[in-house]
Amino acid sequence: MSVLVPTSLVDALQALAEHPDATVLAGGTDLMVELNGGHRRASSVVVVNRVPELCTWRHDPVSRTLRLGAGVTYAQIERDPIASLVPGLAEAARTVGSPQIRHAATIGGNVGTCSPAGDGLPVLSALNAEVELVSAEGVRSVPFSSFMVGPKRTLRGPGELISAITVPVVDGWQGYAKVGVRNAMVIATASAAVVADSRRGTVAIALGSVGPTILRCPEAEAHAMEHADFGERRLAPEVVSHCCELVRLASRPIDDHRSTAAYRRHAVGVLAGRLLRRAFPNE
Amino acid sequence: MSEPSNLVYTLHVNGHASDVRDAWLGESLLYVLRERLGLMGSKGACEQGECGSCSVLVDGELVCSCLVLAAGAVGQQIITIEGVAPAGAPSDVQQAFVDAGAVQCGFCTPGLIMATHSLLERSPEPTEYEIREELSGNICRCTGYGRIIEAVQRVAVARRGAQ
Incomplete structure (x- = not known):
């Protein structure tokens, strides 16, 4: 060596x-x-x-x-x-x-x-x-x-x-969230990032721990962009819900020693929804 | 560029040059400190960076010595628990841990002392939240952390008074 x-x-x-x-x-x-x-x-x-x-x-x-x-x-x-x-x-x-x-x-x-x-x-x-x-x-x-x-x-x-x-360096909201078995010192069971670029009018959603690579969610992103009001930071609750569903469909999780595919698919939708509501806090 | 040979490389530990002999080059700094240099203060438990009991300072940064490749730390200044105060004269942090009853079995204590020295160096008057956050990489299974946090606060108060 x-x-x-x-x-x-x-x-x-x-x-x-x-x-x-x-x-x-x-x-x-x-x-x-x-x-x-x-x-x-x-x-x-x-x-x-x-x-x-x-x-x-x-x-x-x-x-x-x-x-x-x-x-x-x-x-x-x-x-x-x-x-x-x-x-x-x-x-x-x-x-x-x-x-x-x-x-x-x-x-x-x-x-x-x-x-x-x-x-x-x-x-x-x-x-x-x-x-x-x-x-x-x-x-x-x-x-x-x-x-x-x-x-x-x-x-x-x-x-x-x-x-x-x-x-x-983006104008607008960006954030990350993950779930694991506890709050500190944990490897993500599922994770998500959202970037809402208010200057370009784009929304990007990326998922971790639910596929072989980091996954983007083109359908969920397009749906959010179509309905988002970037100036007022507004997104209707039913749009957020549908985006969560599209995120779950975009995920490709597996069962392993850390979690199950079913839980990861559920959790990553919850995370994406949470992040979208932070990016667009007004209904 | 330095290329440590398989026979010996030299680490700078607690202000001294320490020759490491007959070591496998893949050994962690924790292993070398304990098994090659006889510095038993840093404790080994998880060997994957989760417990913090092996915490040392490398070039002033608090790190887990189990995750430092010892042969890669050539030329860096390493401070271990043995180096925070002269033998027989505890540092203010060590004394505060004793006074506050923040030591039970003592296994996590060296790592917590190192983390506390590092924290108070950067932030002389930390909030409780900051203390909890900065010590979050050090696991104690005995005390429940209350007295550890109290010990850190005692040092902060004493140092302010001494100014």
């Missing part, structure tokens, strides 16, 4: 080029659980949490985007100044593990692991986030929706590193 601790992006990419099969370690909160439990062996590990280029973030008010370096932690995201730029992502960040976990866990690690239960992922999906991948060959950008191809399966190739996640 080898452990490499590069302290610049150039060195990190060189390490990955030399060890294309290397496991990338950022905060360690996913990988170390597997190593400690003996569920995974790693022949080489490239530790990227000391790469300064990955740990910065930038708000561009002209393009109205926020570029989060892959090494930005959930502790940073849950606080200002990032929190007020992406309140939905901050809300998701607040539900990740404990303070100890959030001090270590990174947005890039969440996207790299790409578990359907990853708390940040429904928000990134609803925001149409872009994932930036860098390798010795160059840089490419992939929409999050195509980056995640299955449970813990992504488009990241050998030698590639997730360098940043870029999201739009």
Whole structure:
């Protein structure tokens, strides 16, 4: 086993080029659980949490985007100044593990692991986030929706590193909700994110833990958009109810050790309804 | 770029350079602290970041040492419970835990002390809500948390009075 601790992006990419099969370690909160439990062996590990280029973030008010370096932690995201730029992502960040976990866990690690239960992922999906991948060959950008191809399966190739996640800074309400067996320190049994973009007049709904990837709900989104009054933040109760039904139909949950498909399907509709009522509090 | 060899790498723990010998490079910082460096204060229970009993500071951030790859922590400043105060002279937080009766079996105590030092560093006068939130990653199965919260509040009051 080898452990490499590069302290610049150039060195990190060189390490990955030399060890294309290397496991990338950022905060360690996913990988170390597997190593400690003996569920995974790693022949080489490239530790990227000391790469300064990955740990910065930038708000561009002209393009109205926020570029989060892959090494930005959930502790940073849950606080200002990032929190007020992406309140939905901050809300998701607040539900990740404990303070100890959030001090270590990174947005890039969440996207790299790409578990359907990853708390940040429904928000990134609803925001149409872009994932930036860098390798010795160059840089490419992939929409999050195509980056995640299955449970813990992504488009990241050998030698590639997730360098940043870029999201739009949206006018309007955005939020995240999840259910689990208790309030603290819990992996989502079902989760949902809603982004209501009042400038563009769009509603985005994304679901976590109810399918092999994060799922968007085009029918529910279209129904909400057709009837929503963005200025008055108004949406009729029967429209919300129908959206919940469309969300349940869009979900593709399974039975596993954490819950049942039937419960997940029910719960994700409840969550989406709750979020829509927060986005549009007036009937 | 540093490449720790399989035979030895050096960690900076409580202000000292500590050589780690004969270690497997996949060992957690918790394991190395306890089994390689003989620092038994950090406790191991869940080894998956749920209980907080292994909490340490790495470059000033409170983290679970069970989720830190020790060989990846080369060059970082690590503070464990052994490093919060000189031997035989408890820190104000440690003394407050004793005075408030916030210690029963004591297993969770080192992690809670580390979390409390970290909290009061950032927020010298935390609200009860803030204390509960910031200590939410540390599980205690004995006390029910009331006296732990009281201990944190005692330190905050004492430090304010000392200013």
